[in-house]
Amino acid sequence: MNAYFERIVTALSRITPATLLARGAVFILTTAALVMAIPSFLFGPRPILAAAVLALVVALAPGSRIVTVVLALAAVGWGATWLGRLAEISPLQLVAFGSLLYLAHSAATLAALIPYDAVVTPEVFVRWYVRAIAIVAASAVISLALLVGVWALAGFNGAAIASLLGLAAAVALVAVGVKLVRARA
Amino acid sequence: MGVRGAGGARRPLPLHGTGLTLALRPAVPRTPPPAPPEETAAQDWQPTRALGRALLLIGLLLVAAALFGRVDLVVLAVPFAVSVAWGLSRRPTAVPGLRLATSEEYATEGSSLTTTLTMANRDVVAYDIAIARTQHSAWLDLTAEGSGAKPDRPVVAALDRNEAAAVVLAGPAKRWGRHSIGPAAAVAAACGGLLACRAVVTGSLGFKVFPVTDPFAAEDAMPRAAGLVGQHRSRRQGEGGELAGVRVFGPGDRLRRIDWRTTLRTQQLHVARTLSDRDADVVLVLDLLAEAGTSGGTGGASSVMDITVRASAAIAEHYLTVGDRISMIEYGSSARRLRPASGRRQYMTALEWLLDVSSRQVVRTPGESRMSEAISPNALVVVMTPLLDARSADMVAGLARAGRSVVTVDTLPPGLVPTVTGPWTSSALGIWQLERANTIGQLREHGVPVVAWAGAGSLDLVLRDVARMAGRAQGARR
Numbered sequence: 056m057n058a059y060f061e062r063i064v065t066a067l068s069r070i071t072p073a074t075l076l077a078r079g080a081v082f083i084l085t086t087a088a089l090v091m092a093i094p095s096f097l098f099g100p101r102p103i104l105a106a107a108v109l110a111l112v113v114a115l116a117p118g119s120r121i122v123t124v125v126l127a128l129a130a131v132g133w134g135a136t137w138l139g140r141l142a143e144i145s146p147l148q149l150v151a152f153g154s155l156l157y158l159a160h161s162a163a164t165l166a167a168l169i170p171y172d173a174v175v176t177p178e179v180f181v182r183w184y185v186r187a188i189a190i191v192a193a194s195a196v197i198s199l200a201l202l203v204g205v206w207a208l209a210g211f212n213g214a215a216i217a218s219l220l221g222l223a224a225a226v227a228l229v230a231v232g233v234k235l236v237r238a239r240a
Numbered sequence: 241m242g243v244r245g246a247g248g249a250r251r252p253l254p255l256h257g258t259g260l261t262l263a264l265r266p267a268v269p270r271t272p273p274p275a276p277p278e279e280t281a282a283q284d285w286q287p288t289r290a291l292g293r294a295l296l297l298i299g300l301l302l303v304a305a306a307l308f309g310r311v312d313l314v315v316l317a318v319p320f321a322v323s324v325a326w327g328l329s330r331r332p333t334a335v336p337g338l339r340l341a342t343s344e345e346y347a348t349e350g351s352s353l354t355t356t357l358t359m360a361n362r363d364v365v366a367y368d369i370a371i372a373r374t375q376h377s378a379w380l381d382l383t384a385e386g387s388g389a390k391p392d393r394p395v396v397a398a399l400d401r402n403e404a405a406a407v408v409l410a411g412p413a414k415r416w417g418r419h420s421i422g423p424a425a426a427v428a429a430a431c432g433g434l435l436a437c438r439a440v441v442t443g444s445l446g447f448k449v450f451p452v453t454d455p456f457a458a459e460d461a462m463p464r465a466a467g468l469v470g471q472h473r474s475r476r477q478g479e480g481g482e483l484a485g486v487r488v489f490g491p492g493d494r495l496r497r498i499d500w501r502t503t504l505r506t507q508q509l510h511v512a513r514t515l516s517d518r519d520a521d522v523v524l525v526l527d528l529l530a531e532a533g534t535s536g537g538t539g540g541a542s543s544v545m546d547i548t549v550r551a552s553a554a555i556a557e558h559y560l561t562v563g564d565r566i567s568m569i570e571y572g573s574s575a576r577r578l579r580p581a582s583g584r585r586q587y588m589t590a591l592e593w594l595l596d597v598s599s600r601q602v603v604r605t606p607g608e609s610r611m612s613e614a615i616s617p618n619a620l621v622v623v624m625t626p627l628l629d630a631r632s633a634d635m636v637a638g639l640a641r642a643g644r645s646v647v648t649v650d651t652l653p654p655g656l657v658p659t660v661t662g663p664w665t666s667s668a669l670g671i672w673q674l675e676r677a678n679t680i681g682q683l684r685e686h687g688v689p690v691v692a693w694a695g696a697g698s699l700d701l702v703l704r705d706v707a708r709m710a711g712r713a714q715g716a717r718r
Binding site (some may be wrong): 172190 | 275288289290292293294295296297298299300301302304308310311312313316317318319320321322324326328368369371373384387389393394395396397398425429432433436635
């Protein structure tokens, strides 16, 4: 038992500031995404605390499947929040939530790659987050163009267009997935 | 001095300061390197969990958007889709190059070693993150130049295409022995962390760290000089430089030996008598049955093995410098032997032989007869022993009984205390010290001097006694 505690103490003493920075970013971004996804009828201190706890778990285990579960939970929460009130969503709020969800995913990816005791050059963080922000910016432009297009065609509540878009993208996704699985095999 | 390295990539060696590159002629006709098959590249780079998560979230959001007719869920999927599309648009094909290189092959305790760990991106795609890690022997006190970080931590860097990053590891070797740096390993992730390559591992670099020899000198005569040439004043008269007396000229005396001063004074021809100069055999017996004490490297505490190795190296250096023959014998598990020889080459061989010295508890040890048979009767036997095992004292006494000239160097570090203490520790320690003193006294009674190692002049006093004893008549053994 003492040896086990000694190993833990040794591991804790070897943690570098770069690791804390990477995991701190995961915690903040995941908390923000989860708080935005809390349905309005549940909003309060306890759900916010629960969101922070979930974000802490993600920050502690960024390489695990918990990240997928938590981010999926955030998406489900978002869907439940605006169920039946689609017309009330502001485009900026939607793009901001999508960006936060992606940034939380990207930050978890980086934190999972960096060993907890690594010496990291600042260039790694700069390049990574510049890339992530560029993707977010490009996505925001695409999203706004998509929303404007949908508005112009059928109003914001364009259910039919969404279904068509979703189906087309899902088929493309399945094709990409099959290709990847074949390559791996 | 050449450059040694361990790594996957072979490239021309740049000659520093000349601007030239050393190109070696290939042994076989040059053929263009075959392009890596696509399957190999696919095996080198595997999807990460982040790619699976991105695809899963895109799928969930799009299916939900299709089912519930919600365009906002499509918008949520857009950043993930853009990142996957952008990331996988250009895939990496080559694994990172990794190389460990050094210019030194051997060093002495306390001197500095330098190694360079180089990680290179030979791909057409930038690596978002490249992680390299290496390991080294505990007795190499290496730090990264610039940052001062220890190399036991992974180094993470971002590498653009055709870019390389190098970490220079430098520091002193703190203890003698065979040490190594490496193996080193590297992994890389590209495409925004969606693909990661398999680990690239290099071989390790070995270093010989020779012991620092305490300054040692022994001025006294060898007990039995053996050969016909050398620097030791023997007890036999003959051609030499050491004056032994003056006697009346006799038939066969050389004219150049005439001592003219005495001849003129006495009005009768006298010649100077000299002692012949001869070389000697020195056999170092290293008792490796027990290790005690803590090794602190250079400048720190010394263990039994440290004292044994450093003292042996110092004695060997001294006697080889004056032209004697040195051989070494292990008294322990492996019973290795170094053949007797003289000269500078033998000194380097002896130092290398000493690097493999290690203590190991054994049940069976070489017999007394085998040990004494392997040692020339005229040799000076220097036994390095901590006298912690009763078999060591028996071995020394056996050599003395066999008529060898034996000197025992006590290699037990001073001030040694037990690490585990109890109510009876001090009493037990006192009894053990008395028993050990008794053993040393018995050895002295057998004519075996025991002296603690203290560097220069350690053996002078005892060598005089041994030489005196070697000159007396020896009784036949029954």
